[in-house]
Amino acid sequence: MTKELPSSAQVVIIGGGVIGCSVAYHLTKLGFTDVVLLERRQLTCGTTWHAAGLVPTLRANYNMSMLANYSATLYEQLEAETGQGTGFVRNGSLTIATNKERLSEIKRGASMAKVAGFPCDVITPEQAKAMWPLMNTDDVIGAIHLLMDGMASPVDVTQALAKGARMGGAKIIEEVKVLDMKIKDGKAVGVITEQGDIDAEFVVNCSGMWAREFGKKAGVNIPLHAAEHFYVVTESIPELQRGLPTMRDMDGFCYYKEDAGKLLVGMFEPNAKPWGMDGIPGSFFFDQLPDDYDHLEPYLEAAMHRLPILEETGLQLFFNGPESFTPDDRYHLGEAPELHNYFIAAGFNSVGIQSAGGAGKMLAEWIHKGHAPQDLWDVDIRRNMPFQGTQRYLEERTTESLGLLYETHYPFKQYKTARGVRRSVLHEQLKAQGAVFGSENGWERANWFAKEGQAAEYEYSFGRQNWFENNKQEHSAVRNSVGVIDQSSFCKYKIEGPDAETFLNRICCNNISVAIGKMVYTQWLNERGGIEADVTVTRTASDAYLVVSGVACQTRDMDWLRRNKPKDASVFFTDMTSAFAVITVMGPRSRDVLSKLTKADLSHEAFPFATSQEIELGYAIVRASRITYVGELGWELYIPTEYAPSVYELIFETGEVFDIRPYGYHTMNSLRMEKCYRHWGHDITDHDTVLEAGLGFTCNFEKEGGFIGKEAVLEQKANGPLPKRFIAFLFEDAGPLCYHEEPIYANGKIVGRTTAGMFGHTVGATVAMGYVEHEAGVTKDWLESTSFEIEVECERYKVTPSLRSFYDPSMKKIKC
Structure with a gap:
């Protein structure tokens, strides 16, 4: 039956799961009445309908925890507002630990809960047993109890959000398949459906497992992949108390939820099973996947160990349904960098019910305000690179990412799958020196260097890990002699053209109208004075600059440049990240080492701090920039990629008499912390102003033309x-x-x-x-x-x- 579709709408949402309905609901709360949600079949029919319905509040960090807490609060109130029940109850949760490291992790979580204002108690095994009498606590050494966690009915929550959206004026239309996008002048301007086109000012992709493939139609990268996800439901257990807190035994990769006298046992197992490698069938509709008892056998055994009563309890339901997972277990939110007015909320890693309220609110406000309403870098779609959307990468990483939700979240923990994607030209030389690599934005980077006879691998802990002494020695080398680090993963952009100076001076808060060869440390601010990027800018010619930024910011930075370029400006951006290797030589003996390899005068008078020169070094012509991120004398050497290995060899041959040694990113981190140098994405974000960050010295308020955010910074300064x-x-x-x-x-x-x-x-x-x-x-x-x-x-x-x-x-x- 053909549906009567409107010819236009202010916002079109694609996908009628809990996420799409939450976005629609929150848009109407902001005054958007011309909202249309299109669902290809029926609401919840993709993955929402089979979710377990857990609504915990504590996440990996404060920002994500507050969004989860908002979801719980919203679900608690929706029935009174809409008349539609959600099944939400605050039954609390119990997370147990069976080893010292897990106990450290959950206690750190309990400390963070205090910042968020969540009641959270660290309890003994005996107290945990009192809460869950059927639990075997012989190997339990501690637990935490979160009182405000809850659970809800996923279908009912979705229907309540949908009803609330309709009450606010939104149209929700089922049985309409969206085929493609309408695009004009780099913007999304509507959708093409089987039953006609709809023009729109904004389009929101909330299509869950289908989001990646649908994104491709508009050239938008949405890295996610479906995986088989399992739970079982037991027969009635008379001994099971009602209203028990949800119990998590993350060391056993299982959670336990009481449900009407039965027990739901869910798994987040390592070595997960990717699904839908050939695409998600268009006919998929309230479907489930085949059972796999062999795959689940170890986890069912773990469940029987934790709850011995399961050994004599039958299973009423063995459920296998797909969920979409992202490469880093964080969902995707925000406006696509490839297409203006195209927004994404997808890839919820089996925490969609917990996240839907907060994520829907944030995306609605993002559309309304034109920018993220708070620091959302953890889930910002702009964190992704094109390679992360490739089939092989996603399929490999998905085998790991599902289980990582329950593995111990050690500091500095590295992914095992989909590695070796981006390698510096110095990779093999670093490996020969004992490098232990970590992965950042796909780059294999040396995090620390193993000594001779030491295994080049991590032994994780929340305390001093096995590389602590290595870090100490590397740290000492940079402070007292000379150290070398490969920083080829720096993002490097060439900005050139007749209007390059005018454009960059508007983007940068510092003054980049400087002499050729001068380096400027600066931020890119938004209109609110928040920090969008933290960069160095080097003037390389009268009409050209080299901008250097952090490894994680490549997609985001280029998007910011494009969005802020005036249409009539004669300025061009080129991503030079792959063109140059960067060898950084730091320490009080760095000048001694480099002076033996070049005839250039490296004295302070001839080569002052924050200047850059092209010099001969060995067989190569390199750009030497005197700057530091560790607080010592030193140079960053920008070298055409093919010349870097020979330069690296020469530096170490020459530096041997000066006790030269390589150092890794863990050491760079400890050095920069002693100098109180900020790191974008952690210490400074788009919601920390340049003044709050203590970086007001980079703002030049007198330069001609001002800069983005100047007025906001001056107002804050005057207060x-x-x-x-x-x-x-x-x-x-x-x-x-x-x-x-x-x-x-x-x-x-x-x-x-x-x-x-x-x-x-x-x-x-x-x-x-x-x-x-x-x-x-x-x-x-x-x-x-x-x-x-x-x-x-x-x-x-x-x-x-x-x-x-x-x-x-x-x-x-x-x-x-």
């Missing part, structure tokens, strides 16, 4: 002491290690959370950084008169705050 500031902290105790998201206390009250932490071998303790808030202003006087602590694994430690770095705050080491 007096900032109530939020980025602060460095040094632990008084040398024992604890912190990483991120730990609570920061001022006089016993939580005032912020850490963004990063690492042991500083020069200062002899962990350095942490993060934002603190104080309504009257975060001033030097307040910091000095206040007692600060940081909580690690539910224990507080005294820390010393500072607005300056703990190592060489006067920068004498750099400018010598």
